[in-house]
Amino acid sequence: MTSTPVIRPYDPRDRAALDEICVRTAHEGGDSRPYYTDPGVFPAAFAAPYAHLEPELAFVLDDGTGAAVGYVVGTADTPRFVAEYRERWLPLVADRYPEPSGPPRTPDEEIVALLHRPERMVVPEVADYPAHLHIDLLPAWQGRGYGRALMTTLFRALHERGVAAVHLCMVTANRPARAFYDRLGFHEIAVPDAGPVTYLGRSTATESR
Numbered sequence: 001m002t003s004t005p006v007i008r009p010y011d012p013r014d015r016a017a018l019d020e021i022c023v024r025t026a027h028e029g030g031d032s033r034p035y036y037t038d039p040g041v042f043p044a045a046f047a048a049p050y051a052h053l054e055p056e057l058a059f060v061l062d063d064g065t066g067a068a069v070g071y072v073v074g075t076a077d078t079p080r081f082v083a084e085y086r087e088r089w090l091p092l093v094a095d096r097y098p099e100p101s102g103p104p105r106t107p108d109e110e111i112v113a114l115l116h117r118p119e120r121m122v123v124p125e126v127a128d129y130p131a132h133l134h135i136d137l138l139p140a141w142q143g144r145g146y147g148r149a150l151m152t153t154l155f156r157a158l159h160e161r162g163v164a165a166v167h168l169c170m171v172t173a174n175r176p177a178r179a180f181y182d183r184l185g186f187h188e189i190a191v192p193d194a195g196p197v198t199y200l201g202r203s204t205a206t207e208s209r
Helices: 012-023 041-046 048-053 078-093 107-115 146-160 175-183
Strands: 006-009 058-062 068-075 131-137 165-171 187-189 197-203
Touching: 006 146, 012 041, 012 048, 012 058, 012 068, 012 131, 041 048, 041 107, 048 068, 048 078, 058 146, 068 078, 068 146, 131 146, 146 165, 165 175
Parallel strands: 131 165
Antiparallel strands: 006 058, 058 068, 068 131, 165 197, 187 197
């Protein structure tokens, strides 16, 4: 009997899978393990805090056997999330990933520095898009419509909570991701001196798409 993949709410038992998916997609959409000494810093910064702080906005793609092979996580209110990230999340991971004492000297330290600076998420130019998100799928599950389904699930959850618009921040060099977001109706938001990243936004409405 063939198992049917399904999108379902995140369960705490998915945590290890969430971490693995993030690690295997964190380097410009590819596997981060060849490039980082401890790539676990990626889920600590970009996936796990969302599942911990706002689990009602975390959804996974289940391969039909109970295993998560993709996820979308987000927050409805970025400034509030940043405050909770600093107060409630950082104390849980700071021992494993202590803040660098000076400018980052290695790729790992660059990500650890981002982990310890959640205020970077509060960008004035995206204030009209109060929600934000992160999405990742294992390579074998990409390009099959599951990413769109995950995003639509999150858009609906946000819309039901009265959140009108959402943004994301992506590494500009990840061109396949940009093409995916363009197909979903995201548009670029001009942010001065954004460095190696691009900000995109769109309405959470799904009816017309």
